[in-house]
Amino acid sequence: xxxxxxxxxxxxxxxxxxxxxxxxxxxxxxxxxxxxxxxxxxxxxxxxxxxxxxxxxxxxxxxxxxxxxxxxxxxxxxxxxxxxxxxxxxxxxxxxxxxxxxxxxxxxxxx
Numbered sequence: 001x002x003x004x005x006x007x008x009x010x011x012x013x014x015x016x017x018x019x020x021x022x023x024x025x026x027x028x029x030x031x032x033x034x035x036x037x038x039x040x041x042x043x044x045x046x047x048x049x050x051x052x053x054x055x056x057x058x059x060x061x062x063x064x065x066x067x068x069x070x071x072x073x074x075x076x077x078x079x080x081x082x083x084x085x086x087x088x089x090x091x092x093x094x095x096x097x098x099x100x101x102x103x104x105x106x107x108x109x110x111x
Contacts, residue, residue, distance in 0.1 A: 004067050005045070006038040012057040013038075027052040054080065 002010070013023050013034075020038075024031040029049055037043045037053075045053075047061065054061045060083070063076045085093065 002039050003037075003041055003043050005043055005050075005064055006040070008064055009034070009053060009057070010038045012059065016057065018056075023053070023056060026056040029053070055084065 013020070018026070020031045020034050024034050027034075027049070029052065033049070034053075037045060050061045050064055054064050057064075058080050059076050060079050063080075085096065088096075
């Protein structure tokens with residue numbers, strides 16, 4: 001019987017249409033390790049592995065490990081995005097900020 005962690009990983013992986021192989025490659029781990037996490041009740045992953053898997057799946061490690069929180073919320077996705085954003089180079093951050101300015105501008109064509 002899989003753990004809640006395994007269920008969350010499987011659900012998120014399938015939602016992104018990743019195979020075990022694809023997620024393993026993106027998270028720098030092995031397919032067999034992911035299979036164990038998804039299917040065994042004795043999963044005991046390292047925080048490093050959980051963080052890598054969470055980053056690829058677009059969630060926080062805390063969400064994956066939290067046995068109380070079973071549904072993905074907008075807040076979890078926002079936190080995961082912000083963590084990725086914080087690690088970006090300044091030039092890339094500026095590009096994202098510029099894109100947001102354009103998106104948030106009122107539609108001038110309709111005036």
